[in-house]
Amino acid sequence: MNKIVVGLLFGLILGALDGASAWFYPEVRSVIGGILVGSSIKGMLVGLFSGWFARKVDSTGWGVVVGAGLGLLFAYLVAAMQHEHYLEIMLPGFVTGAIIGFLTQRMGRPGFAEKKAA
Amino acid sequence: MDVSDSVIDHLRHVAALPDLAGTRYELESEIGRGGLGVVYAARDRQLDRRVALKVLDAALAGEARLIARLEHPGIVPIYETGTLPDGRAFYAMKLVAGERVDHYAGGPHPLADRLRVVRRTGEALALAHSRGIIHRDLKPQNVMVGEFGEVYVMDWGVEAVAGTPQFRAPEARLDQRSDIYALGALLQFLLPAAASPALRAIAAKAMRADPADRYPDVPALLTDIERFQEGLAVEAWSEPLSHRLRRFGARNAVLLWLLAAYAGVKLLLLFLRIL
Numbered sequence: 001m002n003k004i005v006v007g008l009l010f011g012l013i014l015g016a017l018d019g020a021s022a023w024f025y026p027e028v029r030s031v032i033g034g035i036l037v038g039s040s041i042k043g044m045l046v047g048l049f050s051g052w053f054a055r056k057v058d059s060t061g062w063g064v065v066v067g068a069g070l071g072l073l074f075a076y077l078v079a080a081m082q083h084e085h086y087l088e089i090m091l092p093g094f095v096t097g098a099i100i101g102f103l104t105q106r107m108g109r110p111g112f113a114e115k116k117a118a
Numbered sequence: 119m120d121v122s123d124s125v126i127d128h129l130r131h132v133a134a135l136p137d138l139a140g141t142r143y144e145l146e147s148e149i150g151r152g153g154l155g156v157v158y159a160a161r162d163r164q165l166d167r168r169v170a171l172k173v174l175d176a177a178l179a180g181e182a183r184l185i186a187r188l189e190h191p192g193i194v195p196i197y198e199t200g201t202l203p204d205g206r207a208f209y210a211m212k213l214v215a216g217e218r219v220d221h222y223a224g225g226p227h228p229l230a231d232r233l234r235v236v237r238r239t240g241e242a243l244a245l246a247h248s249r250g251i252i253h254r255d256l257k258p259q260n261v262m263v264g265e266f267g268e269v270y271v272m273d274w275g276v277e278a279v280a281g282t283p284q285f286r287a288p289e290a291r292l293d294q295r296s297d298i299y300a301l302g303a304l305l306q307f308l309l310p311a312a313a314s315p316a317l318r319a320i321a322a323k324a325m326r327a328d329p330a331d332r333y334p335d336v337p338a339l340l341t342d343i344e345r346f347q348e349g350l351a352v353e354a355w356s357e358p359l360s361h362r363l364r365r366f367g368a369r370n371a372v373l374l375w376l377l378a379a380y381a382g383v384k385l386l387l388l389f390l391r392i393l
Contacts, residue, residue, distance in 0.1 A: 021384060088387050095380040102372060
């Protein structure tokens with residue numbers, strides 16, 4: 001399994017879990033289905049780019065930073081679409097992105113550039 | 119005329135010195151005694167370099183031929199073999215500058231370096247075993263650590279007449295598994311007092327009284343050491359749950375901190391909402 005697939009997989013799972021945590025906010029329970037889908041897609045996008053980065057750069061530290069940055073960015077875009085819940089969306093999205101970035105660095109088959117260096 | 123004991127001893131010593139006439143070597147000094155032979159430092163006049171000369175009984179000349187068949191960074195290379203005028207065999211080999219592992223073990227060397235010595239020794243053994251050669255007398259005195267950290271295994275193929283019992287397998291007929299026993303004993307010898315139970319278990323498995331209960335070959339032992347160094351479970355030890363959790367935590371510390379950070383963020387947001 002290459003790192004992009006790892007990113008997509010973990011992005012989907014962690015994004016869905018992050019979206020599911022919205023259940024703790026009663027005012028959004030009625031639209032939790034949409035939140036789950038949106039959060040999963042957000043997670044997969046973070047995973048896709050983190051996985052691509054992990055194929056190019058072999059560094060856990062930078063992987064976490066890039067994942068966190070991507071998570072923060074996409075979370076901001078989602079929050080900006082709703083014009084509310086910025087903190088509730090961006091903070092967890094930031095940490096979820098960091099986790100996805102870490103996992104794509106540690107797991108999955110290295111990319112071509114890494115194989116060449118080896 | 120009375121001749122004192124010290125004079126007699128000196129004459130015996132001089133008489134025992136190898137006669138290197140007809141060879142390209144110039145004797146310098148005695149380095150040590152081992153493997154039923156005496157090792158001298160000498161100078162190769164042709165190549166202008168120092169070498170180690172091992173002089174042994176002709177009957178044991180096969181030792182040199184054994185080692186010459188082994189080419190490995192962990193095995194001292196043989197330059198030349200020959201016969202002295204007095205009939206004794208000799209071989210010239212690389213003069214290793216360093217210290218024997220029995221002295222090395224007493225130094226302030228970190229665990230990673232000690233394990234590296236064991237692994238390099240094991241790699242040389244594995245190569246020898248693949249060529250059908252058994253060491254028979256592996257012990258700290260027969261392993262040298264060079265000045266740049268290189269490891270050399272010496273005194274091959276000569277079964278100890280009075281070896282160190284601690285490193286000698288209990289079975290009468292020695293084979294490759296006897297070398298595994300000795301390698302386990304070497305590992306145990308090099309471990310610090312506060313060594314991990316996993317490493318002690320690896321040494322213990324290699325040193326089981328029944329050869330069939332030991333590691334099947336040297337690479338299996340080395341793999342377990344490698345697994346330990348990578349923070350993985352080792353075959354030799356059924357670790358308790360607490361140790362397994364501790365090892366998991368050490369190996370996945372970053373991930374666990376990130377998950378804790380996520381949980382912390384979620385709890386903080388819930389708390390702020392309640393407020």
